Amino acid sequence: MKYPTPHIIMEGNTKFTLGSIQRNKILYDFDKILLYLNAKGKLMFGETFKLYDEDRDTLFKLCNYFIRDEANCKKLNIDVNKGILLSGPVGCGKTSLMKLLRHIVPYQKPYKMIPARNVVFGFNHIGYKTIEDYGNGQYFCFDDLGIEPIGRHYGKDCNVIGEILLSRHDLFLKHHVKTHGTTNLNAKELEDKYGNRVRSRMRELFNLVAFERDSRDKRN
Template sequence: MTSQNPFKKIFIDKANELLLKREKRNFEIDDDNKYAVDFFISYFSNAEKLKTLGGKSHKGIYFYGGCGTGKSLFFEILEEIYKSYQNPGLRIKTVHTIGLTDQYLSQLSRPKQLAPNDDSLYSKYKKGATHFEDLGAESKINHFGNSIEIMADLLQLRYSESRRALCKTFITTNFSPEEARNRYGERVYDRMFEMFNFVKLTGSSRRK
């Protein structure tokens, strides 16, 4: 196993290290996450294997499933690997969607800064390999009667950017693609199929 793909050993070792330190448990691979683990590892280390799993390397990944199934953990592990090896291909910035809402509200509250149509926050996050954690947890913003969906706007901006340059988007969420359509609309939903490989994590919460 490990002789064929050294990255898999690195991934599992880092996963065990992280979980033993934080939760006193080992990383488990079972029927609920085996495909997701194989997909994620292949995505960053084996393009040919990724193809056999139905993945496309030019797209990002949309991880979805119930609470506690380990979606965000994949990117925490990747961050630990990057810290050790400093491989630019493994550098993905994580942004929590709730934090985006807080940033936008904070900017709106500053006098003489950021009019409602100012795109400076959007400009900050529309490029680069970025993981948006907990899509759907962010609140809609109502500002002078206008309803603002930050993530709908960002996903459309990043879609446009990805058609011109390398701009991969990664999502972890409890929302299925259909639930994302209900929240963000048909326009965003349609673009998602060009932007993402969809990977579902099943099973109950692994948190103990």
């Protein structure tokens, strides 16, 4: 499917212009992107949805990553070829943003949002085929990494997400397949959960984008 005007997005009868095209290149306007995200967020999550000024720096990083603004990403120390690991306190809006941001680039390959705990429940039910199922060319965003239980199938324990992240790392190196994630945990907690080997692969797999530690709980 071709997008002759990828910077223009229609939501019902409303047109959102996220920037302009100059010399066959889109020049995005960050404030116009935020206007669209606010409107799309209300459609997806209800009228109470809003973006917060205190999160502007985090949003700026994420938007530049998704629109693949390589100049800004270089300044922000973000590699556009890697995935995003979005971290922050409970309720700060990580999951909503990862569901929302993919809509500003409808021409890019989409990713599926998958709760990490659901992957483990699948493993407990059908076993190692679950790990194989996530070792394919699809793009995924694993939600709430690190707080899922250990998998158990026929009496054998397995760190299911850890194994999947190793597989996804191989896919990234060989086929440039992206993986995203969200987490409430810090680097040490992730290492305690998955081990040093997986944590090392996660550094190669993800750009870390973090909310401030004192970010408010938007669900209150």
